[in-house]
Amino acid sequence: MTSVALGPTDQLDPRLLEHRRELTGYCYRMLGSVFDAEDAVQETMVRAWRGIADFEGRSAVRSWLYRIATNVCLDQLSGRKRRALPMDLSGSPYPPVEASLAGRLPSAAWVEPVLDRQVIPEDGDPAEQAVARESIRLAFVAALQHLPPRQRAVLILREVLRWKAEEVAQLLDSTVASVNSALQRARATLADLEGRPAPRSLDSDDRALLARYLDAFERYDIDAFVQLLHEDATQHMPPFEMWLQGREDIGTWMVTPPASGCRGSKLIQTSANGTPAFAQYRPAEGGGHVPWGLHVLEIEDGRIAHISSFLNLDCELFAALGLPTSL
Known part of the structure; x- marks a missing residue:
């Protein structure tokens, strides 16, 4: 570089x-x-x-x-302004129709994904790596954006990186009392926000679920695909404001133009924001496949609970993540 x-x-x-x-x-x-x-x-x-x-x-x-x-x-x-996820901006899901794509915000409005390998040391202590993965979960990063910047720094340094209050006070040219007060306020703010699923390591059932996800999506077998989702699963697609709830609506969306253009896509499995992810390459008009989106998945009780589909519409996301820009 x-x-x-x-x-x-x-x-x-x-x-x-x-x-x-x-x-x-x-x-x-x-x-x-x-x-x-x-x-x-x-x-x-x-x-x-x-x-x-x-x-x-x-x-x-x-x-x-x-x-x-x-x-x-x-x-x-x-x-x-703070970055957010679509579900933070609208309390109600959108209908699975093309008109729902009318609302689109610039990239600066959204919390963006990051690959695990970009921010987590590969040879670190397993316990520290587990904490690191939890602290880059999309829900946690989105929650951090609710905090004033100095409170955000205090919480990350104290609770994620395990710095002592004295060290944080020195870094911020502050006092231990001020650091402890900021930490308490930050904790209170996060406690008022909705909870998130507890992190855990993938087991063999999860890995089998991911294999079925890849297979169903590449075959574009929507009946098989929706069976992998929780009944009340959610999906959002930054930079669009829309988000969907319910596997039936997600399935309907996938066969509705323009989403139906994803038929024939190829997926590459990776890890992003501490969870399983797939880089999707959509068929190109002249042949081959082009980067289209990164699916960041949340798994709960043996099914997919949430899909964050970050679209590569500006052709910059995959390059920033170090993903192949062509297949």
């Missing part, structure tokens, strides 16, 4: 580069966007690169980088 400001990243101090992935995860939780997170980490590296000669080592390099990244994120969040 090369930056105009930095040059080839292999010329950077290794002490900076070794923290890049975890910093991306931190910035993603703060900002709710993989695009913004990458920009924030890049800016963090620029500032650190410029200041490394004057770094006196009074704190660990990791703490110093988090201090820079926090300031970058707070600057980005200043004056911005």
